[in-house]
Amino acid sequence: xxxxxxxxxxxxxxxxxxxxxxxxxxxxxxxxxxxxxxxxxxxxxxxxxxxxxxxxxxxxxxxxxxxxxxxxxxxxxxxxxxxxxxxxxxxxxxxxxxxxxxxxxxxxxxxxxxxxxxxxxxxxxxxxxxxxxxxxxxxxxxxxxxxxxxxxxxxxxxxxxxxxxxxxxxxxxxxxxxxxxxxxxxxxxxxxxxxxxxxxxxxxxxxxxxxxxxxxxxxxxxxxxxxxxxxxxxxxxxxxxxxxxxxxxxxxxxxxxxxxxxxxxxxxxxxxxxxxxxxxxxxxxxxxxxxxxxxxxxxxxxxxxxxxxxx
Amino acid sequence: xxxxxxxxxxxxxxxxxxxxxxxxxxxxxxxxxxxxxxxxxxxxxxxxxxxxxxxxxxxxxxxxxxxxxxxxxxxxxxxxxxxxxxxxxxxxxxxxxxxxxxxxxxxxxxxxxxxxxxxxxxxxxxxxxxxxxxxxxxxxxxxxxxxxxxxxxxxxxxxxxxxxxxxxxxxxxxxxxxxxxxxxxxxxxxxxxxxxxxxxxxxxxxxxxxxxxxxxxxxxxxxxxx
Numbered sequence: 116x117x118x119x120x121x122x123x124x125x126x127x128x129x130x131x132x133x134x135x136x137x138x139x140x141x142x143x144x145x146x147x148x149x150x151x152x153x154x155x156x157x158x159x160x161x162x163x164x165x166x167x168x169x170x171x172x173x174x175x176x177x178x179x180x181x182x183x184x185x186x187x188x189x190x191x192x193x194x195x196x197x198x199x200x201x202x203x204x205x206x207x208x209x210x211x212x213x214x215x216x217x218x219x220x221x222x223x224x225x226x227x228x229x230x231x232x233x234x235x236x237x238x239x240x241x242x243x244x245x246x247x248x249x250x251x252x253x254x255x256x257x258x259x260x261x262x263x264x265x266x267x268x269x270x271x272x273x274x275x276x277x278x279x280x281x282x283x284x285x286x287x288x289x290x291x292x293x294x295x296x297x298x299x300x301x302x303x304x305x306x307x308x309x310x311x312x313x314x315x316x317x318x319x320x321x322x323x324x325x326x327x328x329x330x331x332x333x334x335x336x337x338x339x340x341x342x343x344x345x346x347x348x349x350x351x352x353x354x355x356x357x358x359x360x361x362x363x364x365x366x367x368x369x370x371x372x373x374x375x376x377x378x379x380x381x382x383x384x385x386x387x388x389x390x391x392x393x394x395x396x397x398x399x400x401x402x403x404x405x406x407x408x409x410x411x412x413x414x415x416x417x418x419x420x421x422x423x424x425x426x
Numbered sequence: 427x428x429x430x431x432x433x434x435x436x437x438x439x440x441x442x443x444x445x446x447x448x449x450x451x452x453x454x455x456x457x458x459x460x461x462x463x464x465x466x467x468x469x470x471x472x473x474x475x476x477x478x479x480x481x482x483x484x485x486x487x488x489x490x491x492x493x494x495x496x497x498x499x500x501x502x503x504x505x506x507x508x509x510x511x512x513x514x515x516x517x518x519x520x521x522x523x524x525x526x527x528x529x530x531x532x533x534x535x536x537x538x539x540x541x542x543x544x545x546x547x548x549x550x551x552x553x554x555x556x557x558x559x560x561x562x563x564x565x566x567x568x569x570x571x572x573x574x575x576x577x578x579x580x581x582x583x584x585x586x587x588x589x590x591x592x593x594x595x596x597x598x599x600x601x602x603x604x605x606x607x608x609x610x611x612x613x614x615x616x617x618x619x620x621x622x623x624x625x626x627x628x629x630x631x632x633x634x635x636x637x638x639x640x641x642x643x644x645x646x647x648x649x650x651x652x
Binding site: 179182186193348349350351353368369399402403404406407408420424 | 541602649
């Protein structure tokens with residue numbers, strides 16, 4: 116082999132090595148820069164500076180990572196916020212409860228003080244004691260409702276939705292209200308297809324629907340009509356309770372599901388104001404929803420939508 | 427931080443004396459995870475507002491800020507990328523791609539971004555919307571309600587900052603509407619997804635967490651629902 120050829124081959128090899136080394140250094144530099152940029156982004160989040168100047172709308176690789184980092188930061192923030200919210204919720208419930216308990220307890224104190232007065236006639240004393248007994252009953256009912264509400268709120272009670280035959284549940288609800296409705300001469304009718312299977316927790320959903328029917332009986336005058344009917348749709352089944360009662364004022368339709376809300380005109384009727392609140396919570400927890408329509412003086416229609424299948 | 431904010435948004439067409447004030451100073455703020463209904467009669471400005479919020483049209487004056495980013499500063503290319511990644515749309519007439527099947531329609535925005543779809547999340551959406559059996563079907567073999575459910579799945583798939591729905595039940599009968607609305611409400615809650623829905627129907631608006639009433643290009647009322 117001639118020297119010239121050896122030299123040429125050596126030169127080519129040298130060039131190749133240099134080029135390769137050059138490329139290697141360049142790529143490594145790029146790689147290190149990229150890694151530094153990612154670390155910089157992470158550091159920014161860690162130090163609490165937030166993701167403000169991340170550039171999400173670039174089509175670069177860094178942008179892809181930054182988008183995910185932002186999601187991560189969001190999730191962490193959301194978890195912290197949720198925990199704060201829950202604390203506030205508990206505080207608000209405690210405050211609501213103590214507020215609600217004040218009135219019946221004040222009444223009990225007042226009536227028992229009065230009943231103890233020696234100069235009272237026997238008849239008046241009896242009257243006082245009867246009112247007292249009534250107040251105690253109210254207090255008991257209030258406490259039961261509050262316990263239920265707080266258990267549901269704090270998820271001590273867990274809903275176990277399963278496939279159930281809707282007609283059986285609705286029938287149970289209708290039966291449990293029948294006596295009270297009969298006393299008022301109110302007619303309760305039930306229309307539900309026989310083999311309709313819907314996905315819900317039987318005990319709690321029965322309770323939720325009972326609260327609606329209970330309201331209907333309460334707020335419908337004597338000889339009223341209450342109709343419970345079920346209609347299957349493709350994704351949900353719609354259960355409607357309609358009555359020809361006093362109805363809800365239009366400005367209050369969105370308030371009736373609020374905790375302890377009662378309209379002015381209902382103050383003479385017994386109740387705490389959390390029936391519909393509980394109903395909405397129970398239905399919402401099962402991925403269903405509520406729709407309320409009403410016309411004052413004509414009647415109210417409450418529709419419950421429950422999913423046909425579990426997920 | 428609010429996920430969507432508009433600052434004194436104005437959209438005027440034409441000139442004095444025949445100027446049309448489609449939006450005449452609209453300022454609102456929507457928090458993450460809210461399901462908001464914007465209600466108004468035809469001509470109230472609600473569709474114009476939606477177009478502004480979605481970056482589909484530019485305002486005459488005022489700003490739209492989504493996730494802290496001001497849309498007015500963006501050129502068309504950035505706006506396109508931003509829309510693809512951060513905004514989901516649900517239209518009255520579904521707007522599915524007829525030559526793609528259901529699954530392909532759903533993952534389209536994600537695929538356009540060069541990403542592989544997040545399998546678990548997509549499967550969850552498909553399951554919640556009751557579309558498991560329909561994944562291989564073509565859109566014109568589906569009913570209106572089913573097509574809209576695919577459109578909702580598509581909007582959710584890219585986990586956008588907000589979903590804008592323009593009369594989503596406008597082309598559906600009353601029974602199917604109830605199904606679709608329930609699904610929008612439920613998926614919004616499940617995924618903590620912000621949804622802004624335009625409608626002229628008060629009853630439908632009642633299902634949202636909050637109703638904003640717009641008339642003659644201005645906000646008249648904003649109230650929380652049950």
